[in-house]
Amino acid sequence: MENSMDETTFQSLPDAVAKRWPGQVQVNLDVRRSTCLLTCDSRLLPDICEWVCSTSGFRFATLVVEEEPAQWLLRYVFYGRSGIVQLHILLRTAKENVAIPSISGIVHAADWHERETEDLFGIIFTGHPRLGDFVLHEEWPEDVKPMRSAFDAHLPYRRRELDPEWRPHSIVQSPGAFMMPIGPVYSDVAESAHFLLETVGEDVIRTIPRFFYKYRGVEKISEGLPVEQVILLSERFSGTSAFAHSLAFCQAVEDIAGVDTPLRAKALRIVLAELERLRHHIAAIAGICGSTALSVATSQAGILEEEILRLTGSFTGHRYLFGLNRPGGLTRDFNNSTCLQVADDAARLIERLFKLNDMLRFTSSFLDRIEEVGIVSREQAIAYGLVGPIARASGLARDLRKALPYCGYETVAFDVPVETGGDGYARLRVLFHEAEQSARIIRKMAATLPDGEIAGPFEYAAGGALGWVEAPRGAAFHWVRITESGTVGRYRLTSPSFINWHGFHLAAEDFAFQDFPIIMATFGLSNAESDR
Amino acid sequence: MFETNSLFILFLLLCGIGAAVSAVTPGRRNPTVLSWIASASAIAILLASGDTLFFGHPFQLRLWDLFSFGPLALRMDRLSALFVFVTALVYLPVSIYSAAYMKEYLGRYSLRSFGIYYHLLFASIVLLLVAADVVTFLFCWELMSILSYLLVNYKHEDEYNTQAGYLMLAMSEAGTIAAALALLLLAGTSGKLDFASLKAASTGMSEPVRWAVFLLSFFGFGVKVGLVPSNIWLPRAHPAATGNVSALLSGVILNLGLYGILRVNADMLPLNQVAPGIIVLIVGTISALVGILYATTENDMKKMLAHSSIENMGIMTAGLGAGFVFMTSGHPVLAGIAFTAALYHMTNHALYKALLFLGVGAVDASIGHRDMDRLGGLIKVMPWTAFFVLVGALCIAALPPFNGFVSEWLTLQTMLRSAVLSSKAVKIVFALCGAALALTAALAVTCFVKAFAMSFLGVSRSQSAKTAIEVKPFMRVPMGMLALCCLLLGILPTYVIPVLDEAITPLTHESVSNALVPPFFTITQGDAKFSDAFIGEFHDLGAQTGRGLLPGRGLVVLHQGTEKNPVVFAMSTSYSFVVLVLLLGGAFVVVRRVTKERTVSRRPAWDGGLRRLMPEMTYTATGFSNPVRVIFEAVFRPSTFDDRKETIAGHFRMAIKNGREQVHIVDRSVFLPIVKAIQWAASLLGRMHTGSVNIYAAYVLISLFIVLMIQGLMR
């Protein structure tokens, strides 16, 4: 198609834009960050988004809303591939009578971002069919918008009344249809989230999820805190991917300051990140085996999970890799020979993991439960912007480590396994193969650790930048703005679980009740990560 | 006390007076007057028929002679007495119920005409049951059909009701014609019209005529019973009537068809081949299966009960069929047992179906609708009704110690007795039918668990269900009476079976009392009628324990198995009832003592931590029965299954609507093809109507030619 972005290079972008929207769109190029900024009026937003997305390679990352004294600043962040890494669309609108056109019809991945913005900021997106009742549950009064700067984050709890007329928004209107409630307290050790499964008795026709039971307001409470404090928040809002998120945060802060971390720090960061990925994937495999009630396989995977927890615990001092990242590098150094030892242990774990894989592949009763169940097609994955092992199981070869290399990943040779089935078994296979690749990366990096410092000198600077990471569950984007006084002014977290929970209903619908927990286990998402 | 004859006359007088009084009483008082007089007439005929049934006093009344066709007479033998007794047993509580129930129709419909129809219907039913000649029988049968049509059509403002009534009348007339033909065929052979002469002349009939009589009477009376394929009027007509009339339709009028079948094929022209019995058995089983399948997936309570009536009638018919087969194969005792089971089931069904219909009528009166998907939680606001409906549901689901259990169990046991038959094909048919009946029993449990749970338990699903109030005592007392009767019939089978036995012995010529309920407690060794091994088994069965404690003869037993183990089955609901009461009572006492010091706290049901459990989040009746719908999809064949209409806006699914239309399997497989065939034939014939006068003239010429040819050839 004409004017496709494929032909447009970074340099020719201003001309291409000027040709399409003469005089209406302002283009700024940030060469250091390979970022293109388009500033325009809100009326042009749907057009530009359509143009940006219909070209191959650009995907929606996040929507950042910042409050300035007299106006809102909305930043739609898209990411591409090397060449043009980031594309930001900036809107500035006055605070009265805000009416931004919704782009959820064009970029469906923006759906939940817009709903969250409406709930927490009060910005209305015209044309969005389902605003409201998203983050804040029904007992919050309508006019309270926590993310506005006027709202005090340290307000004490005030008792609120439940609305007796509140009804969940039901979609199935067949006679005899009802909603089966699941949660928020499940019948197992599980995170708190609520689902209403609309059904007429056998199959789940539609799922109505209710999340944000674990909403801790990380974005709000981080405003005004020093960076050292916010690192803790970035680590601990999702304890099972602590290192990845703190890495993204630190990268954003380092980007703002223009500081490049030492090579040794980068290499060790890769080792630690892959250790975390390895642990997460083994835990996810254990979860899948547990959901199908294959006890011995669950126990086998559980043994491996505990062993890697002990490995990371003895290696870094904390089983979940807390307290390791800081802007400029790591908080502690590691012995080279210890790193090699860890790589060996990881390789042995992978051997035993694949023995388990060989057994699972030939257990038909197990495969029956996950094969052809919970299917997400490639088109659906693209439309919803899914990320992580789930997207890779549906045929999307998206991995930020390859697409937007960070932290030295461009120097490491590894494969990104992709499956096309889109069902639970495909996701399981992706998990196994990615774990294998992680162990391989660890070995490579441990064998070639560069010498040097573990952290460079660091001075905070003011500004805003995007940090990203391929967390174990998928792509995570952290937008950080640091004020002049060195505190965090705005911290926007978009986690992979948030992106993927949006697409969960695609997999769960039109399957029987009994498949629901298994489909959830094959997705392996975290509510803590999604709710923040 | 009173003589049967005078009681009968009193009954007829009361019916007449009732009709007359209803015609003149103002609408407001009419229901009360109706209930008083109808109750009195019910008591009268109850005493009269009871006299004949229990004590054997015959009743005969010769009306007048009809030219040369023989006398018009009324005669009540024990079989008729049984049916009359059951009729009156149902009429009594229904009449009491009507006092309060009919008040809601004041001003909307004419209560006077209701009263007239009601009394006349009672009289016509009893008269046709005691009719002893063809004319009286057919006259009263027609009267009964028309009166029941008028009662079904009572709420004539609703077009659905008028259509249902019309369908019922049309099919009823078709059945009546067939039955009348059968009777007239019989009369033709004998030359006279009274039943006694018909019976006497039956021995000399030829095969084709026998078959004709059987088929005509079976399918003719089968329309009234509601057998496949003539059951399509039932699910429409029974819900269309008012609650008390539905109870009568299901509990009393359906039995009349059975009476007709029995009278013709067991009494007047006893079958002499196995094949007709097999046909009866198979038709009964199919009806039972079809009935319960549609009952399980039905959400309207009355429609569900109507389908369930089809099922129960099917079970009775299957029992009759088994009896016919045994009788014609030379096993009169087994035939007697089969007939006993069928008639026991008839009695039980009349009682518990009436109970259920009265209960559903109470719910309808209190709330205004009967849709299970919008009820729920009624047990909190209508505890008495809930209790009685629960008793009814337990009976119909055939759970001990209630009456449904005894009759269903006996029916299934007779199916098993097919081992004594010689023909392999017949045994296979019996095995299949027995399995199908067991399936219907299981589905019946599902159906009534759903019915009771969705309506009475759980959370109220609509505002009307939340604000319902309990019905008045006048409506609760009759339900209680019926529930008590159900319980008594369940725990005292050893009293009931000899009574039934006396009614059917004239048909099978062998008494089954000793085979089914031997004198357990009084028998001694050396009694000539029973073998030693048999008497020895009694000791194992606990004869010593129950002596003096249990009523009647103690156990229901079937013997004549092998020499060593003569007892084939034995059960005592009386025993189990006593044990049940002791266990429950004992458990209650123990629990009270053990938990005396413990604190008992009441909390709302655990709902997973929801903010509020809403009615939308509880199972609906449709959802509960969906597995049955899916498993038996071949039967239901919903024509637009899962017709999903989705409104999609981009990737947002706004609404999903699943439509489901289904056509009843009998309609689909029997009537629609017939209608299609007739239409096809009509369209073929329509081609003859070319419109050209020349062709019509040619038709006339050709037909004239053919007639002359035939005349010429016949010469």
Place this chain on the structure above:
Amino acid sequence: MTKWVLKGLKTGIVTTAYPDRDEAAPGVSPGLPGSGLAFDEESSSDAERCPTQAFIRDGQRLWVDYRRCVHCFRCAPGRQGSTQWQGGYEWAGRLSDARNKGPELGEVFQTSLHIRVVDAGACGACLSEIEQLNKPYYNIHRLGFFITPTPRDADVLLVAGPVTDHMRMTLKKVYEAMPTPKKVVAVGACALSGGVFGPSFISGAGVSDIIPVDVAVPGCPPPPLALIHGLLVMVDRKPSASWLSTTPVSGGKEDV
């Protein structure tokens, strides 16, 4: 299926010997900062650096309120600090809450305890450690502890998370749905003090604001062995750790 049975048998037993013997494998616990050490310049800067103000000065000693420690390691030697860290995992302490007026668990619960786990906003690490309890390395079934699906059958409520606003009512409902005798074990820094999140407009300062807590298991997250210790303390099979009674733990806002 036989291959699975054989595989299980071949793997043998890997379960830890705790509580019969101490578990000495590396990586089972992150340890906790030492409490009650002498107060000097270095430890003073450690106390200032603590992001959750877990250090309390009492005279010449520096105590650590373990309920606030989030394992950031900033006071640890080798990082930026100098406080001596200690290993071990027996950290659970019994709290005496005036609201705990219910009957005590009797002796019969010592080897037959049913636990209901509730996530009141936890980050996932605590839950992951709780999940390890049913895996082969820890296997609490051998101790007679079971995780039940419903609070109606539960004796002990295991709560993790700072109790977010949206989970308040749910947590209360779970607690009320349990029959007496019922006890509460709060695990993790979030459940004991709000952790790094609370208290805020949407997150609480711990479980004890909502339901009475009987045993506190500190850590971020507490390793499985600490959780087991907490359960054993709950049923009186192990003595409570002494830090709650020996440290002058205050409301928490007071710092050095």
